Amino acid sequence: MKVPIEWLNEFVVIDIEPEDLAKRLTMRGLEVEGLEKFAPRFTGVIAGTITRIDAHPNADNLSVCSIDTGREELTVVCGASNISVNDRVPLATVGAALGQDFVVGKRKVRGIESFGMLCSEKELGLTDDHSGIFTLPDAITPGSDLANLPIAHDTVLDVSVPPNRGDCLSVFGIAREVASILRQKAKLPNFTLQTxxxxxxxxxxxxxxxxxxxxxxxxxxxxxxxxxxxxxxxxxxxxxxxxxxxxxxxxxxxxxxxxxxxxxxxxxxxxxxxxxxxxxxxxxxxxxxxxxxxxxxxxxxxxxxxxxxxxxxxxxxxxxxxxxxxxxxxxxxxxxxxxxxxxxxxxxxxxxxxxxxxxxxxxxxxxxxxxxxxxxxxxxxxxxxxxxxxxxxxxxxxEKTEPRTIYITYSNINGLLGTHISHDAVTRALRSIDLHITKEDENGFLVSVPNFRHDIGETADIIEEISRVHGFEHIPDTSPVAVLKPQKLTQKERFLSLIKEYCLGTGFYEIINFSFFSIKDIENFLIPGDDERSRYVPIMNPISRDWGVMRTMMMPSVLRCMAYNLNRGAKNLRFFEKGKVFFQESAGGISERTMLCFAITGRQKEYSWKEKHSDYDFFDIKGAIEGLVERLGVSCQVEAATEPFLDHGRSADIMIDGIKAGWAGAIRDDILQLYEIEQTIYCAELRFDIILEKGNLTLQYKPIPRYPQSTRDFSFYADDRVPIAILVEKIKGISPLIVSVGIFDMFRKEMRSVSMRVVFQSYEDTLTDERINALQEQIIGELTKIDGISLRA
Amino acid sequence: MDISGLKEKIDSEISRIANIEDLKRVKVSILGRKGLFADYIDQLKTLDKELRRDAGKAINEIKSWADVRLGELEKHFNDIERQKREQDSLIDITMPGTTPVFGKKHPITLTLEEIIRIFASLGFAVAEGPDIETEFYNFESLNIPSDHPARDMQDTFYIRPGVVLRTHTSPVQIRTMEAQLPPVKIIAPGSVYRCDNDISHTPMFHQVEGLMVDKNVRFSDLKGILSIFIHEMFGPDTPLRFRPSYFPFTEPSAEVDIGCVICRGEGCRVCKDTGWLEILGSGMVHPQVFRNVGYDQEEITGFAFGMGVERIAMIKFGIDDIRQFYYNDIRFLSQF
Missing domain, CATH: 3.50.40.10 (Phenylalanyl-trna Synthetase, Chain B, domain 3)
Known part of the structure; x- marks a missing residue:
């Protein structure tokens, strides 16, 4: 709501600076968002009286006027038709400046010398009216500088009226509030209607x-x-x-x-x-x-x-x-x-x-x-x-309505505000905004609410009015009187905080995407109709089709974000996002699920003068997931990939306790093309709810062994049909003395050859060579029993 | 037995030592099992007790002196040797170091965590609610009636009639109060949604809601708690003011402004020449909200507040386009 102070002044005497008024209105809850100052955008414009108008000898629509400026008589050529003799008009004299860059000069107009120009309201920056010459009130004496007249000056307040204060959507409404601030009484315009x-x-x-x-x-x-x-x-x-x-x-x-x-x-x-x-x-x-x-x-x-x-x-x-x-x-x-x-x-x-x-x-x-x-x-x-x-x-x-009345006690007021406002101050504050006390007892009083205050309906509304008029700045800052209670992190918060810590330590940048994506994303990812991820929740009034439905998986948005960066010169990216996905359930229900998404592309470092970095592969994303779940006290297994959007040569389903908790691997290159990505992206999505359920953050110390450990290395030929994980599990199962089995080499020369390092450790004594040799024989015996496995000499 | 000249003899041998090899040889010839001293010690055995004692003492003195001399020399040659090795393997220390890889949190997360940390230290627990809400929780229960302007389709994403993407985190207030009796002291961080997309609006953004309900919670307590928050978040000298405002679910309602961090209150483009920046909305819980959740509004009072996380992050980090948060440009993310 724009309020010219000049207008406001008709109802209440504004005897403070506009800036001060703006500040005080703001602190009353009527925020002044801007002050527009109108100052003369001209110089050298004076009032003059038209003493004579003659037709221009050489032009039909021009006239030649004589203007009396009180000091001299000037000839001015004018094109407007709304002028007549004795009009008081604004005359821009020779040298006058109008607006930013127009200077009035003495010039010949069709053969007649013109000593200035008569101005429209628009030319003086007063209104948008350019239909004719601005006719001044007769009260303005000829010769007076228009820049000094009040009409050329004003400040307009831009008041942001809160939605509940319809009573302030008028100059008089604002004046009522200003009157309360300035301890005056706003006066309605006085007139007599003649009939x-x-x-x-x-x-x-x-x-x-x-x-x-x-x-x-x-x-x-x-x-x-x-x-x-x-x-x-x-x-x-x-x-x-x-x-x-x-x-x-x-x-x-x-x-x-x-x-x-x-x-x-x-x-x-x-x-x-x-x-x-x-x-x-x-x-x-x-x-x-x-x-x-x-x-x-x-x-x-x-x-x-x-x-x-x-x-x-x-x-x-x-x-x-x-x-x-x-x-x-x-x-x-x-x-x-x-x-x-x-x-x-x-x-x-x-x-x-x-x-x-x-x-x-x-x-x-x-x-x-x-x-x-x-x-x-x-x-x-x-x-x-x-x-x-x-x-x-x-x-x-x-159909008359009685004004509402509300009963309120002093303890209501000071109890809610945390103040000690006196009876007198309360009465004064209310009266200043036309809320009148009609009845009073020792505890409180009855207030009558004028019909223009639609926002006041109960005690709290009255207290709000008192606090506003009293001034928030006069209400103290206090500490709540409350019982101290420690606030523990929930299990979810602890897990999420560990996950973020892990991601930071392992070089992942956190990203945050909108919770919506496009139906097109579901199609691009080849999600079949019976998959839960095709049960999207649509938005009735989306901003665009690209953000038309709630996302059912994280990867498409993460992929778009990778494309955005790759298109801008990035080559190596490690991103993770924690976010929600949404599913339409039967009977109109909607479920929300928190997911974790990881995506890597390129290599760890673009180059290094010290060592060579190789491009990321499946094992980098798998390792990231394994490391994460281990940090949370869970172990995961991999199974053959079932996701339609993955390259099944280098992807897997991630299982936790036999439940599919997510997937990891490379996105099919034909799908990458749809997102205009030309380099391989390895990524994974994990269900946070399963990790939260299966995870265990309990920390329990295990004594450090007092006896030395021994290692033995083994090399086997392994047929491609035999997953290496089976060999590892087999060895681990042979004896509790086998504490770790690692793969330190794998190559292919006609047959696949794999080398493993086994660590033996006893908590009771030092293992003798004889015992280790016996275990070694057992390992070789057990493994070579498997079809497709033979010992490499 | 004559030991005169022994010291001089040893001294001249040691003086001729030119390198570590010489040293090793001389050391053997003097201190070795078949060396000079071994010879003298053998001879001592032939002397009678009195003489043996005096000569033994003199020889020992010379021997320890030789020990020290040779030791010093050995150290000297070792030093030379090591310095040579070091010179031979001299690296260019100005070559770049090998930085371990590490990731970064999104600035929204950094800001959210800071807000949560401050309120957790003041005893507020974290509560959550769904992103997809019913109109009842998002509007009606918060005293926003069905004809309220906030419920225009222009502002709110609808899933279907009656179901919306929450436009604020305030529904968590209602869900929490429905689930427990006072006292309640929670903050609720989360994503919220509004139909807007320009330099200062994104269709999804983040808010943190706060609620404290108990017997005798006062407006002055709201001022106290939020002042602590602002001073923790923006520094102890940050000017702030509470300004009357309007929210349907609080009364009285207050907007909290901080002194503009860009112009320090002088007036600039960012604060629209007011010298102040709006930081959060707050107020005393509206009695109607208490009635809606079945709390006795005669008995208990409370305050609530809500703030935009992106806005705070923009002010803290000097970010001028809110959409930057959601482009996830690595050149942006790596700055935090």
Whole structure:
């Protein structure tokens, strides 16, 4: 809401600097988001009087004017047609600067020397009006520098009005708050409405309301014989600076009064109202109605309609109809000032997609007690601006509401705020914002809430008002009085913190992606229809199709992120992400699951002068996963890959206790192409819920053996059909004295050859060569029994 | 037995030592089993007791003197030897070192962890809720009625009528209060969603919600706790202010601003010339919210607050485009 301080000053005396006012309003909860300062954007412009206008001898649409500046008489050539002798006008003298880079010079216009130029409002940066020369009020003496006049200066406050403070959507509403800050009382504009003639509105217009819940108050007034014209400068300037556009005197007055008092108004062409009657109805059923912007609007049950004898003439509070709008031919005008049910207006405005200044105010709730006053104010201004005669009386229906009262105790107030605000201070604070104490006892009091405060309904609302007026800065900072209770990390938090620690230590960069992806991603990854990952949860109103559904797997977003980096010159990446995936369950249910995703590409380092780094392979991603789950007290096994999107030559399913907990491996290169990736990506996805369930973070010390350990190396030929893991398991199973089995070499020369190092360790004594030799023989014996395994000599 | 001249003889031999080989040879010839001293010691046996004692003493003195001399020389030659070895294997210490690989946390995580750490130290426990929420938990229970502007399709992602992507972490307040009796002292970090995508909005972002409910929790306590938080997070000298605001689920409601970290309150583009930056929203829990979860609003009070993690991270790290968090550009991630 834009509020010119010059306008505000009509209702309350602003005797502080605009910056200070802005700060104090902000601290009252009416945040001033900006101060727009209007200073003269010109120099060398003075007031002058036109003493003579002659036609230009060489140009039809130019005239030659003599301007009396009080000191001299200057000749000026002018192209505008709205000037006449004796007008007071702004004269930009030779050397005057207008705006940033225009300097007025003495120049010949079609053979006649012009000593300056007459200016429009726009040329002076006052309004957007460029239709003619700005006519100054006669009160401005010729010769006075326009830059020194108050009209050239102003500050406009840009106030962010909270959604519950509809009462502040007007200059007067803001003035009420300012008055409370400055310990004044805001004054409504003073005027006397002149009416003429014997006729009464009651004789000329009928009014009926079918539903007083939808419309508890409606006032109709009538003015006859008006003439449409542009509004005077002062009104256009206020309207412009408040962020609206001036149109003509009738429309401008309705907007002006809305900005001034917060009451939206609507003007009907009286002569176009069939049967001279207005009925307020609530629509039953659907129909179409053409609004004044020539669009056919669908009406539905519940919309509040303003009708004449033949049908709708306006959608209440939102927009008038083409059939009754004010036109250049309008002579007689009926004015509506009303209160409509905020919820109905909001529902209709929302459905029609119209958010006007009027509907905005009706939605927030206007001051029902102000409806009549606003109508009078508008009639007065219309008469002033458009002439005509105001018809006596009015049509009105008013279903009065009693002001609410709320009982509150002093201990309520100070107990909730943690303050010691005195009775007097409470009373003063409330009175300053028109909340009056009607009854009092030793514990508390009864407050009466004015009808314009729709936001105040219970004790807490009153306390909020007191705290606001008292000032948050005067409320102390305290420590809560509470029982101390240690807060333990949950198991989940402990696991996640260990996982992140592990990832950091192993060179993974954490990434965070949006929780949505595209159906296309599911297709790209060849997820079959019976897989849970095809049961995506769609978003009704997504930002784009790329983010159209909730993700059911992490990898597509991680892949996109890798592509993003690879396209920007990165070659080696190690990423991990912890995030949620979402599944549609039967009967409308939705499940959420936390996942861990890892992806590596390239090599650990691009180069090193010291050692050669080889490209990542399957065992790098497998090792990362193995290391992680081991850190969390779980061991995992691998099984043949079943994921459709993986290269089955170098991928695996990850199993924990026989349950599939995820997968690891290389993404198929035809899928990588879909994401415009040309290098191999090794990645893995793990279910965090399974790790959390199976994991064990208990730490238990095991004594360090006091006896030395021995090692023996073995080399076997192993057929490709025999997984090496089986050999390792076999050896481990032979004796508890075998504490570790490692693979230290593998090569292929006709047959696959694998070399293993076995470590023997006893906790009871030093193992003799004889015992180790016996175990060695047992290992060779057991392994060579397997089909496809033979000892390498 | 004549030991005169022995010392001089040894001295001249030692003086001729030119390298470690000489030293080894001379050492053997003097101190060896068949060396000079062995000879003299043999001769001692032939002397009578009195003489033997005096001569023995004199020989021993010379022997220890020779020991020390030879020892010093050995050390000298070893030093030369080692220095030569070191010179021979001299490396260019200015070549780059081998850095161990290490990863980095996302700046959102860093910021979240810091927020959680501060509130955990003040006794707040971490609570969680689902990302996909019902309108009831996301709106109604929080006193946001069905015709409230916040419920426009423009702001909220709908899954289907009645089900939304949570627009804030506040539903966790309700879920927690429904599940337990007061006192409640929680923070709820998590992802939230709104239909927006520009330089200052992403469709998903992160919030941390806080809630403290007990007997006699006061607005002044809210101010106290949040002041501690701000000073921990942004430094003890950070100016801050509590400003009246409006949220449907708190009353009174307060917006918390900190002095602009860019211009130090002078006014700049980032703070829109106000000198202040909005950091978090807060307030006393609205009585209607208590009624909605079945708490006795006559008996207990509480405060709640919520903050945007990205916003805090942007202010702390000087990031000017919120979308940077979600491009996951390695050149961005590696800076934290």
């Amino acid at each position: 003429y003639g014997d006729g009464r509105v009651e004789d000329e217009l009928d009014l009926a309301i079918h539903d007083t819940k939808a419309c508890p108050r409606y006032v109709l007034k009538l003015i006859k014989g008006i003439s449409l014209a542009p509004s005077p400068f002062w009104m256009r300037r206020r309207i412009t600076r408040s962020g609206m556009r001036p149109i003509n005197n009738i429309v401008d007055v309705t907007n002006y009064v809305m900005l001034e008092l917060g009451q939206p108004l609507h003007a009907f062409d009286f002569d176009r109202l069939t049967d001279s009657r207005i009925e307020v109805k609530v629509a039953q059923g659907s129909s179409n109605f053409r609004t004044l912007d020539s669009i056919d609007r669908p009406l539905e049950t519940g919309d509040i309609l303003i009708c004449d004898g033949s049908g709708p003439v306006a959608v209440a509070g939102i927009m008038g109809g083409e059939n009754s709008e004010i036109t250049g031919a309008t002579k007689n005008m009926a004015l509506e000032s009303a209160y409509f049910n905020p919820f109905s207006i909001r529902a209709t405005a929302r459905r029609l997609g119209i958010r006007s200044e009027a509907s905005l105010r009706f939605e927030k709730g206007i001051d029902i007690d102000n409806v009549g006053y606003a109508a009078e104010r508008a009639m007065y201004l219309m008469h002033e601006l458009a002439g005509g005669t105001v018809v006596k009386g009015q049509r009105e229906i008013f």
